[in-house]
Amino acid sequence: MTSRIVAEFRDGLARGELLIQKCNECSRLNMYPRYACPHCQSQSLGWQRASGRGVLHSFTVLRLGAPEGFEGDLPYAVGVVKLVEGVQLLVRLIPDADGDWQGYRCDDQVKFSPMPAEQIQRRPCAWFTRSR
Amino acid sequence: MEDVWPLNIDARSPADPVFVGVGELPSGRYPERGFVMGLTQVALLALKDARMTPRDVDTILLIPNLHSFTDQADLIFSRMVEELGLAGQAKSSFMLHSGGSTSDNAVRVASGLIASGHARTVLVLQCERWGSADVREMITMLSKYGIPGEWELPTGVQFNAIGGLITRRYMAATGSTPQDMASVCVTLRKWAQLNPNAMYRGKALTVEQVLASRMVADPLHAMECPMLADGAVGFVMTSAEHAKQRGLGTRVRIAGSGGCVSHYSIGQEKDLAALGWATAAKRAYEQSGWGPKDVQFAEIYDSYAAVTAIAVEGLGLCASGDGARWFASGVADPGGKLPCNTNGGLLSAGHTGVGGGTALLVEAVRQLLWRAEPERQIAGCRRCVVGGTGGSYMDAQVLLLERAGSGGFQ
Numbered sequence: 001m002t003s004r005i006v007a008e009f010r011d012g013l014a015r016g017e018l019l020i021q022k023c024n025e026c027s028r029l030n031m032y033p034r035y036a037c038p039h040c041q042s043q044s045l046g047w048q049r050a051s052g053r054g055v056l057h058s059f060t061v062l063r064l065g066a067p068e069g070f071e072g073d074l075p076y077a078v079g080v081v082k083l084v085e086g087v088q089l090l091v092r093l094i095p096d097a098d099g100d101w102q103g104y105r106c107d108d109q110v111k112f113s114p115m116p117a118e119q120i121q122r123r124p125c126a127w128f129t130r131s132r
Numbered sequence: 133m134e135d136v137w138p139l140n141i142d143a144r145s146p147a148d149p150v151f152v153g154v155g156e157l158p159s160g161r162y163p164e165r166g167f168v169m170g171l172t173q174v175a176l177l178a179l180k181d182a183r184m185t186p187r188d189v190d191t192i193l194l195i196p197n198l199h200s201f202t203d204q205a206d207l208i209f210s211r212m213v214e215e216l217g218l219a220g221q222a223k224s225s226f227m228l229h230s231g232g233s234t235s236d237n238a239v240r241v242a243s244g245l246i247a248s249g250h251a252r253t254v255l256v257l258q259c260e261r262w263g264s265a266d267v268r269e270m271i272t273m274l275s276k277y278g279i280p281g282e283w284e285l286p287t288g289v290q291f292n293a294i295g296g297l298i299t300r301r302y303m304a305a306t307g308s309t310p311q312d313m314a315s316v317c318v319t320l321r322k323w324a325q326l327n328p329n330a331m332y333r334g335k336a337l338t339v340e341q342v343l344a345s346r347m348v349a350d351p352l353h354a355m356e357c358p359m360l361a362d363g364a365v366g367f368v369m370t371s372a373e374h375a376k377q378r379g380l381g382t383r384v385r386i387a388g389s390g391g392c393v394s395h396y397s398i399g400q401e402k403d404l405a406a407l408g409w410a411t412a413a414k415r416a417y418e419q420s421g422w423g424p425k426d427v428q429f430a431e432i433y434d435s436y437a438a439v440t441a442i443a444v445e446g447l448g449l450c451a452s453g454d455g456a457r458w459f460a461s462g463v464a465d466p467g468g469k470l471p472c473n474t475n476g477g478l479l480s481a482g483h484t485g486v487g488g489g490t491a492l493l494v495e496a497v498r499q500l501l502w503r504a505e506p507e508r509q510i511a512g513c514r515r516c517v518v519g520g521t522g523g524s525y526m527d528a529q530v531l532l533l534e535r536a537g538s539g540g541f542q
Contacts, residue, residue, distance in 0.1 A: 063349065
């Protein structure tokens with residue numbers, strides 16, 4: 001059973017939108033989405049569409065030892081992105097044209113990259129790419 | 133809210149909790165050594181070291197295993213009470229769990245029980261069979277531990293990727309080179325040569341070998357990733373008064389502790405090159421009145437080199453940003469000015485799951501009791517810092533341990 005906040009976040013990704021939870025009481029942003037606002041404890045929580053712009057805090061390319069079900073994805077890169085809105089999340093990174101991530105650097109400007117709904121169904125996470 | 137508060141016990145207090153004995157079985161691949169067999173053997177070793185028998189124990193704390201949930205149930209449901217002949221006598225037996233930092237929290241819990249009078253003598257036991265378990269199964273299990281299923285599991289992140297994320301940020305923030313990072317592993321391997329219980333005893337390692345090994349999770353090479361191992365450790369704690377009554381002149385006390393839980397999800401850590409170490413260290417130093425200069429040696433969780441490099445910086449043992457270069461300088465090597473991870477650490481003694489941190493704690497106590505093998509015993513050592521962390525390096529836990537000296541109750 002997927003809870004409401006998970007379903008709504010993933011529905012957003014499938015529509016090509018990255019959503020950030022926004023508290024209806026204190027207006028603060030929460031990432032990851034929570035069941036009560038960690039700032040004011042309100043349970044009245046909505047969404048705000050993210051700008052999709054951020055900075056890559058760090059990343060790694062997994063080449064061996066994928067978790068079960070991810071073997072076919074190897075190699076793949078995950079990264080921690082700090083959004084301009086002031087919240088952060090773990091994402092998948094889209095490779096450069098050469099199929100690798102050698103051009104990526106910490107602190108690169110990155111942007112959210114909408115993925116087809118089928119891809120989100122398979123891997124319900126946000127995908128990012130370098131801005132430059 | 134106050135960030136730091138004083139301990140209610142000190143070296144003059146009869147209720148001061150002290151370590152009086154440790155035990156350990158060799159780490160590595162020991163498929164013939166069963167789970168309960170290992171727990172029993174290590175219990176008897178620790179009790180012998182404390183000049184006790186099982187009848188002297190009223191409380192047993194169990195450090196979890198990760199190789200099997202069925203075996204873990206034996207820890208939860210007090211099997212060791214029966215195995216050690218304590219049925220009807222034991223007051224309490226339970227398992228504690230915070231991943232790699234469990235041993236630090238077990239010490240806090242045991243101390244609280246002893247200082248408050250809820251327990252007199254506490255036996256802490258750990259046994260892991262990771263080295264003999266199915267690797268595929270363990271990777272799958274570990275890929276779900278400490279990772280939020282709703283938000284991060286779909287990315288395919290797993291433990292080595294978490295190590296890679298921390299290492300990458302650490303190298304970018306400090307300018308540490310791949311050689312600097314590999315040198316941490318080499319220091320640990322040197323120590324493992326002096327520890328008869330270490331998995332990699334007898335196997336030398338060079339920086340070149342580390343860098344020539346396969347890339348697993350850029351920038352982490354295969355030889356920078358810990359090897360899953362079987363292992364078992366145990367220790368005994370009691371009150372200073374009880375230790376004295378039993379004629380146990382040599383003991384180790386806790387000068388202070390500090391902790392910082394900085395995140396749960398790796399994607400929510402604000403600074404992957406800092407984690408919670410500086411905050412935890414500040415709290416521990418303030419509570420104890422120690423400073424970094426009081427630390428004579430360190431035993432710090434080291435499932436990846438960057439985690440330990442970040443910790444030694446946060447603990448103030450070297451300048452900020454110099455952690456990996458500090459290892460490369462040889463200062464933490466055998467014979468160095470500030471020995472670090474004198475058992476070889478998780479990376480070279482073997483990653484025994486939740487037990488990896490427990491083995492480092494046990495090594496700290498063993499050193500302070502002056503009971504390590506002569507070739508690695510730090511002569512005359514009296515003060516040590518123990519650092520632990522668990523899950524996605526969600527927390528930094530610091531224990532400041534000292535050999536009980538003359539004066540006051542001790």
